[in-house]
Amino acid sequence: MSVLIFRLNGVEDDEAADVRRLLDEQGFDYHETSGGFLGLGVAGLWLLDSSQKAAARALIDRYQEERSARLAANYAALCRTGQAETTLQRAMRHPLRTLFYLAGAAAVLYLMLVPFLTLGR
Template sequence: MSVLIFRLNGVPDDEAADVRALLDEHGFAYHETTGGFLGFGVAGLWLLDDSHKAAARAVIDDYQRSRSARLAAEHEAARLAGRAETTPQRIARHPVQSLFYIAGAAGVLYLMLWPFLTLGR
């Protein structure tokens, strides 16, 4: 029976390609599904033989640990070199989007506090 081994929702294309290559390299038979037309389905990689789940999961976990360490080192190097984008730079690059997010957060905060602010009236 097939078993979901790796979800593809929100995964960068390079990571998905690397995981496919790892599964091929280690000889795991799998098939891929998409989220469907409206995105309600499960986009993922499914092992065809569930008895290989532990071994495949170990291979993917090792890959993800090394990828995480590599990306963290790259980000730290970019930060030290002054190439990493900071929050003020991101806000300056997308001012309208930033204002929309701040207004939304303020609106949610107001709606959450409104019952307490009107409690004494």
């Protein structure tokens, strides 16, 4: 029976390709499913032999730890050289989107506070 070993929802393409390559190199038999047209399905990699789940999971966990350490080191290097993008720089790169998000957050905050602000009337 197939067992889900790796969800692909929200995973970057390079990470998914690396996991596929690792599974192929180690000889794990798997198949891939997509989320479907509306994204309601489970996008993931499924092992065909459930008895291999522990070994495959350990392989993927080790890869993700290495990837995390590599990306953290890369980000730290960018911060040291002053090349890391700040939140303000990201906001200024897309000013209309930033204004839209701020307006949405203000609207939600307003709708949450209106009942309390109008209690004494």
